[in-house]
Amino acid sequence: MKIKRPTLLIDPDKSRNNLRKMEQKARRHGLIFRPHFKTHQSRKIGQWFKESGIDKITVSSVEMARYFAADGWKDITIAFPLNIHEINEINALAGKINLHVTLLNPESLEALRNKLEHPAGVFLKIDTGAQRTGIPWNHTEEVIELARQIKQIPNLHLEGLLAHAGHTYHARSREETLRIHRQTRDRLVQLRNELQNNGEDILISVGDTPSASLAEAFDDIDEIRPGNFIFYDLQQYKLDACSIDDIAISLACPVVARHKERGQVVVYGGAVHLSKDSFIEGSRRVYGYGMIINEEGWIVPEEKIIVAGLSQEHGILNVTPYMMKRIAIGDFIGILPSHSCLTANLMGEYYDIHGERYDHMNG
Amino acid sequence: MKIKRPTLLIDPDKSRNNLRKMEQKARRHGLIFRPHFKTHQSRKIGQWFKESGIDKITVSSVEMARYFAADGWKDITIAFPLNIHEINEINALAGKINLHVTLLNPESLEALRNKLEHPAGVFLKIDTGAQRTGIPWNHTEEVIELARQIKQIPNLHLEGLLAHAGHTYHARSREETLRIHRQTRDRLVQLRNELQNNGEDILISVGDTPSASLAEAFDDIDEIRPGNFIFYDLQQYKLDACSIDDIAISLACPVVARHKERGQVVVYGGAVHLSKDSFIEGSRRVYGYGMIINEEGWIVPEEKIIVAGLSQEHGILNVTPYMMKRIAIGDFIGILPSHSCLTANLMGEYYDIHGERYDHMNG
Numbered sequence: 001m002k003i004k005r006p007t008l009l010i011d012p013d014k015s016r017n018n019l020r021k022m023e024q025k026a027r028r029h030g031l032i033f034r035p036h037f038k039t040h041q042s043r044k045i046g047q048w049f050k051e052s053g054i055d056k057i058t059v060s061s062v063e064m065a066r067y068f069a070a071d072g073w074k075d076i077t078i079a080f081p082l083n084i085h086e087i088n089e090i091n092a093l094a095g096k097i098n099l100h101v102t103l104l105n106p107e108s109l110e111a112l113r114n115k116l117e118h119p120a121g122v123f124l125k126i127d128t129g130a131q132r133t134g135i136p137w138n139h140t141e142e143v144i145e146l147a148r149q150i151k152q153i154p155n156l157h158l159e160g161l162l163a164h165a166g167h168t169y170h171a172r173s174r175e176e177t178l179r180i181h182r183q184t185r186d187r188l189v190q191l192r193n194e195l196q197n198n199g200e201d202i203l204i205s206v207g208d209t210p211s212a213s214l215a216e217a218f219d220d221i222d223e224i225r226p227g228n229f230i231f232y233d234l235q236q237y238k239l240d241a242c243s244i245d246d247i248a249i250s251l252a253c254p255v256v257a258r259h260k261e262r263g264q265v266v267v268y269g270g271a272v273h274l275s276k277d278s279f280i281e282g283s284r285r286v287y288g289y290g291m292i293i294n295e296e297g298w299i300v301p302e303e304k305i306i307v308a309g310l311s312q313e314h315g316i317l318n319v320t321p322y323m324m325k326r327i328a329i330g331d332f333i334g335i336l337p338s339h340s341c342l343t344a345n346l347m348g349e350y351y352d353i354h355g356e357r358y359d360h361m362n363g
Numbered sequence: 364m365k366i367k368r369p370t371l372l373i374d375p376d377k378s379r380n381n382l383r384k385m386e387q388k389a390r391r392h393g394l395i396f397r398p399h400f401k402t403h404q405s406r407k408i409g410q411w412f413k414e415s416g417i418d419k420i421t422v423s424s425v426e427m428a429r430y431f432a433a434d435g436w437k438d439i440t441i442a443f444p445l446n447i448h449e450i451n452e453i454n455a456l457a458g459k460i461n462l463h464v465t466l467l468n469p470e471s472l473e474a475l476r477n478k479l480e481h482p483a484g485v486f487l488k489i490d491t492g493a494q495r496t497g498i499p500w501n502h503t504e505e506v507i508e509l510a511r512q513i514k515q516i517p518n519l520h521l522e523g524l525l526a527h528a529g530h531t532y533h534a535r536s537r538e539e540t541l542r543i544h545r546q547t548r549d550r551l552v553q554l555r556n557e558l559q560n561n562g563e564d565i566l567i568s569v570g571d572t573p574s575a576s577l578a579e580a581f582d583d584i585d586e587i588r589p590g591n592f593i594f595y596d597l598q599q600y601k602l603d604a605c606s607i608d609d610i611a612i613s614l615a616c617p618v619v620a621r622h623k624e625r626g627q628v629v630v631y632g633g634a635v636h637l638s639k640d641s642f643i644e645g646s647r648r649v650y651g652y653g654m655i656i657n658e659e660g661w662i663v664p665e666e667k668i669i670v671a672g673l674s675q676e677h678g679i680l681n682v683t684p685y686m687m688k689r690i691a692i693g694d695f696i697g698i699l700p701s702h703s704c705l706t707a708n709l710m711g712e713y714y715d716i717h718g719e720r721y722d723h724m725n726g
Contacts, residue, residue, distance in 0.1 A: 063368070080677075081631075083631050086368065105621070107693065133620040256471075271640065313424060
């Protein structure tokens with residue numbers, strides 16, 4: 001394959017190795033492994049999971065559930081608060097597969113009560129401290145009341161408590177991530193105990209990639225739903241959740257300008273390719289949008305080169321004089337993404353070094 | 364049309380009014396109006412420009428040039444540094460339409476010398492201070508040498524100096540934007556004078572929406588290429604380049620969670636819909652990703668509501684207790700985007716209130 005424009009490359013070996021490690025970890029701890037497919041959004045990459053014996057997945061939208069249900073996946077959790085406007089689509093899916101929805105308020109339950117004609121599982125979304133969404137973990141009465149209402153709906157079955165400890169993304173150390181992971185577990189266990197006293201028998205499902213990658217204590221947890229681990233990225237690297245060598249996608253970008261006098265190289269590859277999501281680099285806490293690798297083996301050069309600026313189609317790299325000499329107009333530069341989910345979402349397809357194409361839902 | 368998911372709405376009246384104002388301004392100043400289509404990327408919206416008598420356009424990629432050439436546009440400038448890997452596509456386009464490319468280095472010229480079989484125009488990209496890309500405005504010898512080399516290539520014709528004063532996006536006041544605009548003009552005029560002494564007769568083309576919206580001094584400028592003005596957005600509003608009422612697109616997002624205790628509402632509408640590009644709000648300089656409007660007439664409520672956080676599919680709004688009472692699960696909330704080009708690029712289509720669909724190149 002001849003690359004001409006910004007192209008998202010995938011290293012299947014790295015990616016499958018990430019999968020293998022996470023799958024083995026789940027098995028070692030006796031966990032249900034329900035990986036989140038919002039990162040890759042690819043049927044072809046999904047096959048790797050199937051080959052590893054995985055048959056339960058997580059998605060972040062009804063559309064994504066339909067995309068993967070159409071590819072033969074039969075057990076899907078939509079880990080996003082129920083959108084009552086998609087109740088007909090949810091009902092149709094529930095008629096075909098083993099569907100699990102996520103909710104946190106009586107209004108969503110009401111919509112299901114009125115429209116659901118097929119059996120579906122329900123996870124209650126619990127906020128264990130991330131403050132994005134979910135019923136606060138200590139609002140026990142609210143949770144018990146929702147559980148009671150769920151029982152009254154014949155097609156609904158309460159399956160568990162679902163949390164995403166997204167505040168690990170702001171952790172400043174590995175220890176802080178692990179502390180958040182323990183706190184999330186403790187809070188969910190406490191809430192489950194209250195529900196068990198009330199006669200409910202339910203699962204605990206947790207999600208974030210930093211915890212899933214770093215933690216080794218999963219007692220009382222039943223299910224993990226990490227997604228980003230399949231590619232990892234610079235945000236995860238900065239959280240110590242992966243090594244830089246684990247990052248399995250990079251954006252190949254042609255050099256279109258060299259600005260020697262100010263030590264910058266401009267590539268064709270901007271916010272519409274990488275996304276404007278950033279990571280924080282170095283002791284001076286500079287925002288970066290990507291980091292350069294050498295072509296041979298995706299190695300980060302000793303002198304790190306950061307994508308320092310992005311406009312719609314331009315990426316601006318700060319380079320050392322040594323690297324400036326080695327970079328020519330027309331060269332392809334590989335860039336590790338700050339946030340792989342968003343980069344893949346924008347690019348809509350992947351290629352491996354043999355030119356084989358991997359689909360993405362947006363492609 | 365029944366909206367179910369995050370949907371990008373367009374107000375054609377606002378948008379066409381923005382077009383009318385810019386078109387009249389160009390005419391008043393005797394300027395060539397070559398609007399940038401990277402903002403809307405829509406053939407249907409392009410029709411409005413055709414109806415206004417506009418027949419010259421700007422795009423930011425070869426793909427975009429092909430998209431609009433296939434729709435009958437015959438005079439297109441690709442205002443992005445030439446990517447030598449797309450030289451065959453450029454050659455094919457030059458055989459069909461009046462194509463203008465942008466370049467700033469001898470390597471790109473070399474690629475054209477070897478491959479170009481049809482006439483094409485060239486703009487030299489000049490950096491007047493934005494420090495993104497371009498030959499620095501005071502590198503006169505470099506520019507003269509490139510002009511000399513262009514003359515030796517039979518199919519190439521030097522048409523002008525092209526600048527994008529993108530540093531207006533960092534201006535802290537209307538006065539600063541106008542000062543940058545004057546400086547850009549002065550620098551380009553000085554460079555043109557040097558070239559004219561050398562026997563060249565060329566145009567000056569400038570681009571950014573803040574300058575094009577705010578300035579009234581365009582003497583010695585031949586062409587303007589603003590793009591964002593067709594929709595505007597919160598970044599432009601913060602730069603005083605538009606009023607909030609001029610913003611012509613908004614993202615309709617269903618409410619999926621209410622968190623009364625911390626004054627936040629969560630909508631289905633995240634980084635894959637709005638983009639992570641932000642604007643800076645208020646004296647405390649908080650980053651925001653969007654701002655809420657009331658359904659009736661796209662009015663910003665007296666108490667401003669900001670999109671304070673975004674994850675892949677979630678948008679988190681900080682709301683006042685008064686607004687919290689008025690917002691119910693399932694309500695659609697309209698969000699003005701921080702950066703309309705990136706939001707449109709992610710959404711890939713638009714709808715007006717009559718349910719009429721407007722295409723986007725990504726759709």
